[in-house]
Amino acid sequence: MIRKMTVSNFRSLGDKVSVEFGNFTALVGTNGSGKSTVCDVLAFVAQALRHSLSSAIENRNGLAAVRRFSDGAPYVVSIRLELSTAEGAGHYEVHINASDNVPQVKVEEALWAPADGAIDSTFRVEKGVWKVEPGQVRPQVDKSSLVLSTLAGDRRFKPLYDSLVNTAIYNISPSTLRNPRKPNPSRPMEEQGENWGSILAETLKSQDRTDLIEAMNQITGDIDDVRVRALGGYLLVQFRHGSSGSAGKGKERWFDAFQESDGTLRMAGILTALLQTPVPLVVGVEEPELTIHPGGLKVLTEYLRQASLQTQLILTTHSPDILDHLDASEIRVVYRDSGATRVSMLATDQKESVVHRLRTLGEVLRYEGLRSDDQPETFVVAEKP
Amino acid sequence: MPTGMIFVEGHGEVKAVGNLVVRLWVHLGLASEIAWKSPLRWPLLHLRRGIDGALALARQERPDLALILRDDEDGCPAESGPATARWVREGNLPFPVSVVMAYREFETWFLPSIPRMAGQPLPGVAGNRPGLSADTSTPAYPENIRGVKEWLSRHYSANRSYKATTDQLPLTQLINLDDLVRAGFVENNQPGSVSSAGSLVRGLQFLSSNLGSAGSVYPK
Numbered sequence: 294m295i296r297k298m299t300v301s302n303f304r305s306l307g308d309k310v311s312v313e314f315g316n317f318t319a320l321v322g323t324n325g326s327g328k329s330t331v332c333d334v335l336a337f338v339a340q341a342l343r344h345s346l347s348s349a350i351e352n353r354n355g356l357a358a359v360r361r362f363s364d365g366a367p368y369v370v371s372i373r374l375e376l377s378t379a380e381g382a383g384h385y386e387v388h389i390n391a392s393d394n395v396p397q398v399k400v401e402e403a404l405w406a407p408a409d410g411a412i413d414s415t416f417r418v419e420k421g422v423w424k425v426e427p428g429q430v431r432p433q434v435d436k437s438s439l440v441l442s443t444l445a446g447d448r449r450f451k452p453l454y455d456s457l458v459n460t461a462i463y464n465i466s467p468s469t470l471r472n473p474r475k476p477n478p479s480r481p482m483e484e485q486g487e488n489w490g491s492i493l494a495e496t497l498k499s500q501d502r503t504d505l506i507e508a509m510n511q512i513t514g515d516i517d518d519v520r521v522r523a524l525g526g527y528l529l530v531q532f533r534h535g536s537s538g539s540a541g542k543g544k545e546r547w548f549d550a551f552q553e554s555d556g557t558l559r560m561a562g563i564l565t566a567l568l569q570t571p572v573p574l575v576v577g578v579e580e581p582e583l584t585i586h587p588g589g590l591k592v593l594t595e596y597l598r599q600a601s602l603q604t605q606l607i608l609t610t611h612s613p614d615i616l617d618h619l620d621a622s623e624i625r626v627v628y629r630d631s632g633a634t635r636v637s638m639l640a641t642d643q644k645e646s647v648v649h650r651l652r653t654l655g656e657v658l659r660y661e662g663l664r665s666d667d668q669p670e671t672f673v674v675a676e677k678p
Numbered sequence: 679m680p681t682g683m684i685f686v687e688g689h690g691e692v693k694a695v696g697n698l699v700v701r702l703w704v705h706l707g708l709a710s711e712i713a714w715k716s717p718l719r720w721p722l723l724h725l726r727r728g729i730d731g732a733l734a735l736a737r738q739e740r741p742d743l744a745l746i747l748r749d750d751e752d753g754c755p756a757e758s759g760p761a762t763a764r765w766v767r768e769g770n771l772p773f774p775v776s777v778v779m780a781y782r783e784f785e786t787w788f789l790p791s792i793p794r795m796a797g798q799p800l801p802g803v804a805g806n807r808p809g810l811s812a813d814t815s816t817p818a819y820p821e822n823i824r825g826v827k828e829w830l831s832r833h834y835s836a837n838r839s840y841k842a843t844t845d846q847l848p849l850t851q852l853i854n855l856d857d858l859v860r861a862g863f864v865e866n867n868q869p870g871s872v873s874s875a876g877s878l879v880r881g882l883q884f885l886s887s888n889l890g891s892a893g894s895v896y897p898k
Binding site: 500502503504506507508510511517518591592595596598599602603650651652653 | 721722724725802803804805806807808837838839841842843844
């Protein structure tokens with residue numbers, strides 16, 4: 294589990310932005326505040342370790358887009374993740390700058406302390422030179438690659454590596470789900486749901502099938518079955534409507550995914566991500582409320598919470614309806630200060646008003662907007678005419 | 679046939695409360711058959727403004743009786759029930775109203791029936807879902823449990839949790855009304871383990887015996 298993230302200058306994130314995570318954490322902020330950027334830090338590290346630093350940067354349109362805009366000297370991007378699992382605890386830190394516009398690793402540091410009492414393992418590399426060597430196995434280093442990727446198979450660092458790469462941030466797109474796709478059983482489910490049909494087919498074979506269909510029924514009122522059919526080398530998802538009602542008794546009325554509403558598809562996609570086996574260690578869900586009827590968000594929140602029994606769940610949201618089902622301690626307020634994203638706990642006075650049930654979190658968001666204690670208070674100024 | 683309105687605060691409680699109230703009314707052998715309207719979810723029933731809003735709607739709908747049911751969580755039902763009833767009394771409605779606090783939450787009323795629920799699958803549109811583990815037993819002091827939903831989740835199989843939206847109604851249907859009523863009252867000089875169930879019973883009995891009586895409110 295990622296316990297804490299400290300980031301400087303990654304996309305819109307300002308200097309030394311610190312975020313503490315629990316099993317279930319909701320990042321809440323206005324449009325453009327940087328909620329998705331916080332999730333993207335985790336996705337960036339996972340991609341950089343799993344594939345390469347350069348591909349993680351190129352996927353984000355280059356280093357200029359990855360590091361915070363600067364009027365003067367370019368910023369150094371620094372990311373530090375602190376984590377713990379049943380196997381141990383540790384941290385991973387990387388600082389990235391550039392030389393002639395080519396990304397370079399300025400600092401890379403890792404530490405893993407096993408829970409079984411074995412000695413800690415650590416390394417530190419600065420500008421391609423070992424500063425703390427990881428022991429006898431000492432791979433060659435260069436300024437453009439991450440050493441932890443090279444040490445992924447080393448049992449001393451494997452738990453740390455596995456914890457960092459086993460992350461999926463979902464931004465499910467109904468238009469992606471609508472089209473039949475070729476089978477692709479790779480896991481975890483892809484982040485926009487590109488291989489939804491393949492993962493859904495597996496879920497429907499498991500004991501989670503009834504859970505998934507029950508939730509779809511709660512949301513839509515009349516979906517009572519879901520299936521995945523193979524046609525011409527493609528997977529086609531179909532939903533059965535209304536056959537359990539009195540009017541539809543005995544009738545098989547199946548509709549293809551491309552005939553379904555955006556909300557129905559998005560809900561089905563998110564549920565598939567949450568119920569997949571194995572579920573990634575960290576699952577992010579971007580704005581789960583999009584296109585889903587407000588009355589269905591309680592169902593969705595309950596499934597998100599169930600998923601958090603197995604995975605670390607991080608969601609971004611600005612939905613009062615979702616907030617009404619969360620605990621104030623689970624909220625992280627994301628906001629802009631002098632053009633840079635900051636993240637903080639909910640302001641004490643707002644938290645107290647919710648704890649004492651004077652208003653709900655959703656009401657605070659809707660009527661006042663969430664604040665943090667770190668945000669400067671604003672006062673009314675009587676301006677002269 | 680007289681009509682009844684029910685106001686609830688919780689999100690998952692609309693269908694479940696309807697099921698419990700209708701069954702309990704019949705079980706208690708209360709006078710008159712009531713046409714219960716589908717329960718209405720109403721926010722902030724613990725605040726004056728929430729109650730005032732609910733009363734305004736009830737006045738417009740003009741039922742023959744109304745039940746206001748809310749979770750009392752960490753409050754003291756002996757205080758919050760009469761306080762809420764006082765706000766209702768000031769509304770001077772032309773029909774009887776009962777205010778009942780579920781202490782600490784609706785799911786507390788499941789606890790006397792746990793032996794009946796344990797190991798039972800929860801029926802749904804796509805077949806049965808696993809519910810409470812077969813070895814789950816009724817806790818000694820049900821009303822001492824803070825967070826009954828979380829308690830229920832801990833007695834589900836691994837990686838599953840109690841979800842009010844899908845599980846509350848099937849579990850409510852499994853409530854044994856004899857057990858619930860017994861848990862609400864003093865028996866053999868022993869106080870009931872779920873005192874708020876007694877409040878629900880008295881609230882329904884009050885509505886039955888005060889049908890047609892304008893401005894009457896339980897608790898007095």
